[in-house]
Every structure is written in C-alpha cells, then in structure tokens.
Amino acid sequence: MKDVIALTPDMPDSWAVVAGLFAGGPDLEVSSGHDGAVIQLHAADGRPLVSLEAPLLVHVPGEAERLLGGDVKAPPVPYWWSEVRASTAVPEAGPLAGSVAGRLTALLGGSVWPAGAATTEVVRTAAAETVTATGDDDALTVDVLTDSTAVVLADRPVLALTAWLSAILRKVTDAGLALHIVTPAHVRLSLPLRTALAGAPNRWVVQDPECGYYDGLSGAVLHWQNGTFTPVVDDAGERSAAKVFTESAPATERQLGVAFRVTHRPDDSLVLGRSLEAAWTALTGAAPAGWGTAEPVNLRWSTGQLTDLARDRSPEPTHLLAVGHPDRPAIATHRVTRTPDGVAEDITLTLGYSEDEAPPLDVIEALARTLVAEHDLTSMLVTLRRARRDLAVPPRFEAPPIPVSFTLGAGDVHTIGLDHADRPPVELRPVHLGPTARPALYYPLGDGTDAQAWTVLQQLSAHLGVAPATS
DSSP: OEEEEEEESSOOOHHHHHHHHGGGOTTSOEEEOGGGOEEEEOTTTOOEEEEEOOOEEEOSTTHHHHHHOTTOOOOSSSEEEEEEEEOTTSTTHHHHHHHHHHHHHHHHOOEEESGGGOOOOOOOOOOSSOOOOOOOTTOOOOSEEOSSEEEEEOOSSEEOOOHHHHHHHHHHHHTTOEEEEEEOTTOEEOHHHHHHHOSTTOEEEEEETTTEEEETTTOBEEEEETTEEEEOBOTTSOBOBOHHHHSSOOOSSEEEEEEEEEEEOOOTTOOTTHHHHHHHHHHHSSOOSEEESSSSOOEEOOHHHHHHHHHHHTTSOEEEEEEOOTTSOEEEEEEEEEETTEEEEEEEEEEEEOTTSOOOGGGHHHHHHHHHHHHOEEEEEEEEEEOOTTOOBOSSOOOOOEEEEEEEOHHHHHHHOHHHHTSOSSSOOOEEESOTTSOEEEEEOOSSOOTTHHHHHHHHHHHHTOOOOOO
C-alpha cells in the first residue's frame, strides 16, 4: 500500500470527503469498509483502489514528527489525521490518493505527507466497466495474498502499529496466515509494531540491492519461494546474514527498558495506569503525554479513560500504548488482563537517551520501592542497551539489552520463602523493600555495561524459580 496522510485543523466532514472522493471522477463506486473507512474500488475487477480511513483526532504533541519525520508540518494539536491508502496494483492509485488528500487540505487547511504528493487534479483510471462494492469487512486488503502469506508493501519513515495494520494483523492471524511487511532499507519500525511482529511466522522483509531481501529483525537473507519469504540456505543447510545488517556501526545512544507487572485485587474503585504514571514520573519528571490503542497515539493521558476502556472490554484483555513528551522519547506497551485473583497490568516502558545524556539508574531502586509500597508490584526487570534515542527500530543489528536490576514482589518472596530468596547463589545481596515481616527483594545486577549480568540473572531466576519478562 502507498500511504498519503492529510493533517487538518478541522474535521473532514461529509462534504469534504465527497470532494476528496471525486478526485477519481464520477465513475468509481464507493463503499464503507472496516471501522468506517471509505473505499473506492477499481472499476475493472473490484479490487480496492484507494481507501480513506476514518479520521483520527490527535491531541498528543509530537506524534506526527515521531512517525512521519521532523520535516512534516502538522497543525497545532488537536488536529485531524486522515490516512489515504493507495493500492500498489494500479498505477493510477498513488496519484489518486494524493489528489484525495490534497482536496481535503485545500478545503480544510493543514498539510499533506509526503509534501510533494498533494494535488487537486482528477485522476482517471483505465476502467472498462464499473463494479459495485460489497463492503466486506472480512476482506484482506493487502498487496499480495497466497495460501500461506499476506504481503504488505510499505514506505514511510517509521512504520507504526496503526489501526489499519493492527486490523490486518488480527485478520491474518485469525486466518492462520503469516504477515510479511516489505519495505525499503530506510524504513524503521515503531517499538509497538516490532513487538507485534516478533516471532514466526510474521516477518519484516527489507529490500537490499546486494542480497535481494533480508529479515529486518534477524538479518537472515530471504527469497520468495512457494508463496512466502523464507531464509536462503546453502548446501549444508546453513543460513547467511545480510552484510548490511551485520556491518553497521554500533549505536552510541541508549535505551532504558523497564518491564514490570502489578496485580490488583478486584475492586470497583480500581483505577488502572497509575503504576505506569508513577514509573514515568519517576524517570522523566512528568506523566505520559498520551495514550491510545494504536499509532498515532491520539488521546491525552487519562487513567480514568484508560480504566473505562479496560472495563468495557473485560473479560477480554486490553492492549494499550502510551507515549511521552517530544523532548524525552518514551513509549510503553500496556496489557490489562483478568486473572483468577483480580487484575494484572503488564507494562514495558522504554526511554531513549543520547550519548551525552545519563539514564537515571540512580532512581531505579526508589521506583521499585514505590511500586512495591503503592502498586502491588509482582516483578520488575530493568535493562540498558545501545540503541537509537528516538526508539525507532532500524533494519540493522542492535546490541541486546543488559540487565540492571530485578525486583521480586512481596507475594512471590513469601511463596518462595524469604530465607531462600534472600540467599541467591551469586555474589549479590538483595535490598529489602517494604515491611520487615513481608518484604519484596531488589536485586542489583550492574550498570548495564557488562553482559555477564545475564548469567547472573539466569542463575538468580533458576534459584527463585521465576522467569523475568524481558524489556
């Protein structure tokens, strides 16, 4: 899919949408698609030609710049984000998407990304006959579909977990297919999309002039075989890695990862998100800027609204995202689930730092103490890695995270036994947090520079009989 995005200060009303859709002339049929998207169909065969997604009101500053690059000219918040998606199967679809977006901004103000895509011209398609749209919500709108794999072609600065891509991933998974996203080498992934794509059978496929294609997360050279992208193997059955993936210079910027779980007893007055807010404030000095269920993250931070959504979706789990203010790159994934004993929040918060900025390792123990005392902490793993400050994932090798500390909540310490948990078979002494009679334990593992900390953590985990979540 080729994407064009209109950023407008005013909401695209029905008249503005009609004006945009007439960029294709009067002969194209229109139907409603998933989540209220408007779809124009190619008249010759019924395949989607251009889709205009339901506009999103963005209240969070910095989201356009984070996902579209620093040169984008977004209106002041709040503004409306309207995605126009063009099929790659029809040559006229790209110019048509640019004309739809250009007509929206001509009427409403604002800007179009990419900047050179906006026009107001009528774009005619080579159509012999019209085909009436069916509005099938279950149809997979992808670039290539085989018996095993759905392929999406994408090209934007940061490919994010948008509502559209999230819906595609859900449909692909339900159909028992793999999702393979193919991008040029300059594209990066957002952390939420990288997490969603992790693990077989899904892949990030990167185009490379030397080897053809490679996996952007593992580096394995790929080729198209039997309707899917699969690793190339030599006569000995060995795989090879793309040179461009392995030969990149190591990052000098760093990322601090904080992965933790808090558990709550069922309570009608329970407010979710407070532990995430406490961690964010301890590490940055401010609460999160916004939250949402997809990218761009569009809602102002509100623990009350977050809680209401989780209650509405219960007993099904709720997957959420949160982002920070533009001056401190930070993003979190937040999963709320019902458990036999109540409600659990699983949170992974990642923060970015430049070479000249010191990650706040000195506040980690105090944060653990706060989460134990006020938020029913179950466990927390803190790591540090060399990776991009802006938190985007490049198609290059990045050093794995190195453990800084591990905290075990009072409930698990009590279950394991304090005497046993307090005497790990490694050279470290845990710090007691909380009440003397029923403490949590904080295990310092290092400053994030010595990979030997992983060995220590593995020995500690085996001793405790727990498996810390990685950040």
